[in-house]
Amino acid sequence: xxxxxxxxxxxLRQFRPRAPRALPDAGxxxxxxxxxxxxxxxxxxxxxxxxxxxxxxxxxxxxxxxxIKTLSPSPQIGHxxxxxxxxxxxxxxxxxxxxxxLDAALIDISQRLLPNVENPQGTLHVLAGE
Amino acid sequence: xRREEVERLYAQLGPGLVAFACSILGDRASAEDVxxxxxxxxxxxxxxxxxxxxxxxxxxxxxxxxxxxxxxxRHVELDSEPAWFEASSGNAGEGLAVEVALKELPNxxxxxxxxxxWGGMTLEEAAAVLEIPANTAASRYRYGLARLRERLGGx
Numbered sequence: 001x002x003x004x005x006x007x008x009x010x011x012l013r014q015f016r017p018r019a020p021r022a023l024p025d026a027g028x029x030x031x032x033x034x035x036x037x038x039x040x041x042x043x044x045x046x047x048x049x050x051x052x053x054x055x056x057x058x059x060x061x062x063x064x065x066x067x068i069k070t071l072s073p074s075p076q077i078g079h080x081x082x083x084x085x086x087x088x089x090x091x092x093x094x095x096x097x098x099x100x101x102l103d104a105a106l107i108d109i110s111q112r113l114l115p116n117v118e119n120p121q122g123t124l125h126v127l128a129g130e
Numbered sequence: 131x132r133r134e135e136v137e138r139l140y141a142q143l144g145p146g147l148v149a150f151a152c153s154i155l156g157d158r159a160s161a162e163d164v165x166x167x168x169x170x171x172x173x174x175x176x177x178x179x180x181x182x183x184x185x186x187x188x189x190x191x192x193x194x195x196x197x198x199x200x201x202x203x204r205h206v207e208l209d210s211e212p213a214w215f216e217a218s219s220g221n222a223g224e225g226l227a228v229e230v231a232l233k234e235l236p237n238x239x240x241x242x243x244x245x246x247x248w249g250g251m252t253l254e255e256a257a258a259v260l261e262i263p264a265n266t267a268a269s270r271y272r273y274g275l276a277r278l279r280e281r282l283g284g285x
Binding site: 008009015019023024 | 136137145158169170225248
């Protein structure tokens with residue numbers, strides 16, 4: 001580029017363009033104080049909803065202790081294969097909700113249903129004696 | 131794009147951009163409206179910061195001004211009052227003379243001059259904004275500058 005072009009460019013650049021008027025406020029972000037308040041309110045709503053949902057769910061489903069109770073065979077009935085209310089569905093539910101409770105329930109049921117091999121008057125001992 | 135970043139770009143590039151928009155539209159109020167429209171889109175639409183914000187903004191302003199121009203009637207009176215340059219910069223009378231001389235240039239020459247002189251771009255960058263070959267931009271610039279110098283009496 002020729003030298004006199006550069007001089008002319010410099011001359012033109014001395015005229016600074018006028019600044020535009022300020023940007024309007026539209027699109028301005030929510031101030032932090034408002035945002036934090038909004039976040040707190042949202043958190044409270046979420047927590048209350050969760051607590052409410054869990055309490056409703058708990059009332060709808062039978063308690064674990066009740067399940068164990070119903071799974072245990074009734075001595076009065078004396079059914080040879082255990083009580084009729086022991087079902088796979090109930091056992092599954094107990095397994096999901098309280099695995100340790102399931103173990104306890106199964107042990108309890110097996111003690112009542114299966115023959116006691118350690119009983120001195122039991123069949124096994126009598127046969128072994130003969 | 132964050133508000134602070136948009137405001138920084140507005141302060142930095144706004145004067146050149148509005149002069150550029152003025153040079154296409156002819157009146158300052160419409161040019162500022164176009165500029166606001168472009169910058170507010172940056173705020174509202176969560177645009178990712180472009181690699182070269184200056185070229186991006188000049189291209190956006192050019193497209194927006196051309197849209198406005200298309201929607202207008204064919205003949206629009208240019209502002210009679212000086213609107214492009216600060217009164218305090220240089221000599222106020224000369225500033226007006228520069229503005230008038232620029233308005234008399236053909237659009238395509240004026241655009242390249244505005245981008246090169248007040249947009250601070252290289253001719254290649256200006257060519258990219260105008261979507262023309264660099265050689266075309268260079269020749270338009272050369273002819274425009276010569277004509278401008280002639281109008282201004284060989285300043």
